[in-house]
Amino acid sequence: MIKNYISKIFLAIEISRNFKTFLNLIINSKKYSGQFKKNIIDAGDLSSENYQMKISQKKIDILMRTYKGDINIFYEIFWKKVYAIPPDFVQNPLTIIDLGGHVGFTSIYYSLQYPNAKIFSVEASRENFNILQSNVRQFENIIPINKAIYPIDGEVLFDESGFSYNTKISNVGKPIESVSVNTLMKTYGFDNIDLMKIDIEGAESELLKTNTEWLEKTDTIIIELHNPYGLGDLEKDLEPFGFKIINPTEENNLQNILAVKNKI
Template identity: 35%
Template sequence: MKKKIRIKKALQYFGVPAVIDSIKAQYFGGSELFSIKLDYLEHPLSLRLLGSDVPTFKKIFIEQEYDFHTNIPPKVIVDAGANVGFTSVYLANKFPECKIISIEPEAENFEVLKLNTKPYKNIVAIQAALWNENKKINLVDPGKGSWGFTAEDSDDNDADLIDAVTVDYLLEHYKLGHIDILKIDIEGSEKEVFDDTSKWLSNVNSIVIELHERMKQGCNRSFYTGTPGFNVEWQKGENVFIARDEEVMSPR
């Protein structure tokens, strides 16, 4: 199946030659990756003009949906559902001294994520899904593009299953101690992740999440029930921000 080319947006942000090269790559073979250098990024950024990388680029770098204020720079960020690494790169430039754990389960996305995050020594890239158990689960493509893969529980021993990890596993395995910012965009799996937060919530200072109630009923209830003790909340774009207090995070 041919990937959708968002011509108008791609032309607006990247120009005619880049779009022509992408169309040639789709129909005649070759690399789909396009490289761009933004003034405020330390290193060039790679993306695919075919599929969903362009609207993701717009969301993060044009609309600045992850722009917020902190009185104390964060030391640890977890980016779950990192896709091709745009948010991790954005935050690595915003907070260059911060350690960032960047998690993405889908193989093609993860390859681009590795390319984007490799120059940043403060980013650790992990191919896995965030879940409520440390196990193997299934990754499903519902046909929404590279940003729409969903995780499903599985009891099979299929070789194609992917690794799933919990927040408390990340805290322990990577010796994080705490998480200043937990960013989550996991296409409905937040329902499972926030079903029981008792083992890790006290070690998280703020959360940035895109909720997917439209994809999986119960996501909103699971998230809000599972996050007591957060006194600051606001929304920007598709993201909900919550923090324990304004010293941790507040709107810009």
């Protein structure tokens, strides 16, 4: 615990462009984690702070809500590096799809890692999307899309209650336009997906079973699974398209499940 806290402090020192940002990162991280542990946090509190950072030699202004869970996801992406992919599997992707774009952190991470890529960041939550737009406006290669990813085009109900990282398609919520991966490819004019990140709070169970022509044109997927959809389901859905599933281990340095074609 102490080791992790010290590591976070060093990261804050490294990426903060000024003392105010460093101080706000430390204080607001403690505010969030302290209230979260005591189960007294108000996820409806939209208080936010602008953080002036420098990551991978690029100056970035990042907007985060203190109590909505944004800070927690920021550390997952840039400290734990949960979506980092060893270069043996992905080297120079040109088209990246970020499904479950949240407030833009994964898209920004990949933009810094793969500056030649065009990144489509798809986020259904309107609240999250407003923050996402603000965060990615500094990146010309990130295209924000405010729609729910789904096997078919149309409309779905979307639940935005709770923490920002738990928003999801549900039987309750506000109606929002849905779009399929096939339609995304036609709309934006690309015929191959080099890398797709999927974190869509359980909707992967439908996405990977219906209207999956796009899987023929996808090379690499990194995915977070949500119960009841498990590893066996993922293998069953992806192996017919030539994917091999790679689980996270200490040896491969993965934090999420990777599915690759022609890489091993």
